[in-house]
Amino acid sequence: MISPDQLPRVLHQAADRPLTLAQHEEAFGPMPPSAPSLEQLEASGLTGRGGAGFPTWRKAKLIRELRGHNKFVIVNAMEGEPAAHKDRTLISANPHLVLDGAEHLAGIVGAKHIAVCVSRDNPVMVNHLQRAIHERDRRSMRGATFELHTPPWRYVAGEESALVHWLDDNESLPQYRPRRPHILRIGHAPVLLDNAETCAHVGLIGRYGGDWFRRLGTPSSPGSTLVSVTGAVARPTVLEVALGTPLHSILERAGADLDPQALLMGGYGGAWLDARHLDAPYTNDALGPLESTVGAGVIIVLPRSGCGIVETQRIARWMANESARQCGPCAFGLPAIAEDLAHLAFDARDAAAAYERLLDRCGAIEGRGACRHPDGVVRLVRSALRVFAAHVEDHVRGQSCVASRSTHHYTSVPTLEREEELIWE
């Protein structure tokens, strides 16, 4: 049993090699004979850790109340955010905790199959999960069966409808879902999809209960969460922190620049946060009014020497390339936005016009895609224009920006692939 006030929780006893099943059961206690009740899950107040922050129990309740003998639980360990490393860290530390949680969720909703999805571009994770599933299969024949799936790595492939569509039809493309909440299905079978970290927390709740879980965090956002801190840090790290920890103490623990210019919160579809707000607690409740978000647990630290517009432009260009090119506003709008940002950043003669175009296009694109990919980019760009407003002014007036000529950047963006080289299936 882990003491309730102790951190780390899901990274308990993390070493360079993932825990074996025996080590895992020694560290966390044996797997309880039955899954936790839905009430336990509700009492814990766990919200999804994949970005949207939807209460996990409500999702489980929705699927539990549906008919169907072949329900699926999907563990989403795709980790589409290039700046996020939490799922990789978690699965390299303790894959069995994630699988425990998935088994608990399968017990709650009555699922027969558990599909663990991890990108094929990360063979280490695939290996760890393969081993872990094999270990469990040898031990017991009861309960839901595990299967491992390896879709290609794309930013939108981890989006829930794209992942389900991949399992259904071998294409990682997001689907149009006009009505929410939308029940995802594989064939006719309802699907419960949760992030790998969420599953790990469910694994803990199943062992120790909802009240144990609430001992860390704030009353409205209980528990702990994994944060990937990159950018101006001594070394990129994944930390487990209690929700509600002030941002500056997270930066301190990560060994980051303590006097940054801004933070990019949530991931590449997230929002910049001005460094004035470093005292804000790390919860969605506190960051929401500041128009920022916890998102997928990403914090990118931008030091005073960096140029926020150039960083945003790099991200937007890559995000535009990662569009599935299904919806017109996303396929044409995102490259246009990236182009405008490039003009704003590098082309002093066109900067003022590009700024106006950017505002128009952000308004025109928002909410018009089948998935939230374009909305994420719009949110990122709008937050950049707001947070770096003074610096945008400099660019529009054509004043030289030293940082924009530098080749050193703080956001890591994968190399752009040509459109015909993008693999979707």
Added chain:
Amino acid sequence: MGVRRRTGGFVLLVNPILCDGFGHCAELAPDLVRMDEWGYPIITTEPVPLANLAALESARYAVRGCPRQALRIERVSDHP
């Protein structure tokens, strides 16, 4: 059939994946649909009262005229 109740409103919805930007809807329902710079429809999001027969008819034309069958009319009941 009886008398149709003309309370409530409707919205015109587009499936952005199906839509290929033919632009017929902007011709057929100019009050509800305008085009963005790439030729894809921007549809008014607030419900239109069903009593607005002209708008409803033009929306129906747009739905039937869409070559990709990407448009749909959805009734919204909570509109006054």
